[in-house]
Amino acid sequence: MTDRNDAVLIDADDASWEENLTTARFIVGSTIMTAMTVFLIVYTFMGHTSKLxxxxxxxxxxxxxxxxxxxxxxxxxxxxxxxxxxxxxxxxxxxxxxxxxxxxxxxxxxxxxxxxxxxxxxxxxxxxxxxxxxxxxxxxxxxxxxxxxxxxxxxxxxxxxxxxxxxxxxxxxxxxxxxxxxxxxxxxxxxxx
The missing domain is CATH 2.60.40.10 (Immunoglobulins)
Structure with missing residues (x-):
C-alpha cells in the first residue's frame, strides 16, 4: 500500500509541476507580448516620425x-x-x-x-x-x-x-x-x- 500512495503522490506532484510550468509559460509569454506591444506603440509614435x-x-x-x-x-x-x-x-x-x-x-x-x-x-x-x-x-x-x-x-x-x-x-x-x-x-x- 505504501507503493500505491507513493505513486499517487508522484502523479499529483507531476500534475502540480505541469500546472506551474504552464502558468510560468503563460506569464512569460504575456510579459513578452506586452513589452513588444509597448515597443511598437512607442516606435510608431516617437521613434518613426521622420516625415513629421x-x-x-x-x-x-x-x-x-x-x-x-x-x-x-x-x-x-x-x-x-x-x-x-x-x-x-x-x-x-x-x-x-x-x-x-x-x-x-x-x-x-x-x-x-x-x-x-x-x-x-x-x-x-x-x-x-x-x-x-x-x-x-x-x-x-x-x-x-x-x-x-x-x-x-x-x-x-x-x-x-x-x-x-x-x-x-x-x-x-x-x-x-x-x-x-x-x-x-x-x-x-x-x-x-
Missing part, C-alpha cells in the same frame, strides 16, 4: 559672387530656414548643424545651423549666414559663372545637415545615423546681390 517635420529654405540675399572681378570669389549668403513641426504631442529639436552652398560641385560658402527646438504644431524661422573667403574657381567654372550670372540663370545647391541630439531627432528626409540631409536648389537672381 517640414524644412524649407529661402535665399534672402547674397553678396560677393561677382566672378567678373577675377577667378576667386568671397560669397556671403543670407538664408532663412523654415522648420514646421507637424507633431501635436512634442517639440521637434535639432542639435544644430551645418550648411554648404555649392556651385557645380564646388563649395562656395559654409556656415552653422544653431541648436533649436520647434514647439509642437508650430513653425520656426532661423537665419543662417554661410560665407566663403577667396574661393578659387577653375577657368571653365569661372567662365560659366560669369555667363550664367549675366543671364540670371546661375543656380546653387544648398545642403543643410541637421545633427541628432538623441533618438528624438525628427527630420523630413532620410536620416543617416545621427544626421539628416536636406537639399535645395536656389536661383541667383542678380550677378552680385
Amino acid at each position: 517635420a517640414e524644412v524649407s529654405v529661402e535665399l534672402a540675399a547674397f553678396d560677393g559672387l561677382d566672378a567678373t572681378l577675377g577667378r576667386t570669389v568671397s560669397p556671403a549668403f543670407n538664408l532663412t530656414v523654415h522648420v514646421k513641426n507637424t507633431l501635436s504631442w512634442q517639440a521637434w529639436c535639432s542639435n544644430g548643424g551645418e550648411v554648404v552652398v555649392s556651385y557645380s560641385g564646388v563649395a562656395l560658402a559654409w556656415g552653422d545651423v544653431p541648436v533649436f527646438c520647434v514647439p509642437r504644431s508650430a513653425t520656426t524661422e532661423l537665419t543662417v549666414l554661410p560665407w566663403g573667403w577667396e574661393v578659387g574657381l577653375s577657368e571653365d567654372l569661372h567662365r560659366r559663372l560669369v555667363s550664367e550670372s549675366q543671364m540670371h540663370t546661375a543656380e546653387v545647391l544648398l545642403e543643410v545637415r541637421m545633427f541628432d541630439p538623441g533618438s528624438w531627432m525628427l527630420c523630413e528626409t532620410e536620416t543617416h545615423h545621427s544626421m539628416s540631409l536636406h537639399r535645395f536648389k536656389l536661383m541667383l537672381r542678380d550677378s552680385d546681390g
Whole structure:
C-alpha cells in the first residue's frame, strides 16, 4: 500500500509541476507580448516620425559672387530656414548643424545651423549666414559663372545637415545615423546681390 500512495503522490506532484510550468509559460509569454506591444506603440509614435517635420529654405540675399572681378570669389549668403513641426504631442529639436552652398560641385560658402527646438504644431524661422573667403574657381567654372550670372540663370545647391541630439531627432528626409540631409536648389537672381 505504501507503493500505491507513493505513486499517487508522484502523479499529483507531476500534475502540480505541469500546472506551474504552464502558468510560468503563460506569464512569460504575456510579459513578452506586452513589452513588444509597448515597443511598437512607442516606435510608431516617437521613434518613426521622420516625415513629421517640414524644412524649407529661402535665399534672402547674397553678396560677393561677382566672378567678373577675377577667378576667386568671397560669397556671403543670407538664408532663412523654415522648420514646421507637424507633431501635436512634442517639440521637434535639432542639435544644430551645418550648411554648404555649392556651385557645380564646388563649395562656395559654409556656415552653422544653431541648436533649436520647434514647439509642437508650430513653425520656426532661423537665419543662417554661410560665407566663403577667396574661393578659387577653375577657368571653365569661372567662365560659366560669369555667363550664367549675366543671364540670371546661375543656380546653387544648398545642403543643410541637421545633427541628432538623441533618438528624438525628427527630420523630413532620410536620416543617416545621427544626421539628416536636406537639399535645395536656389536661383541667383542678380550677378552680385
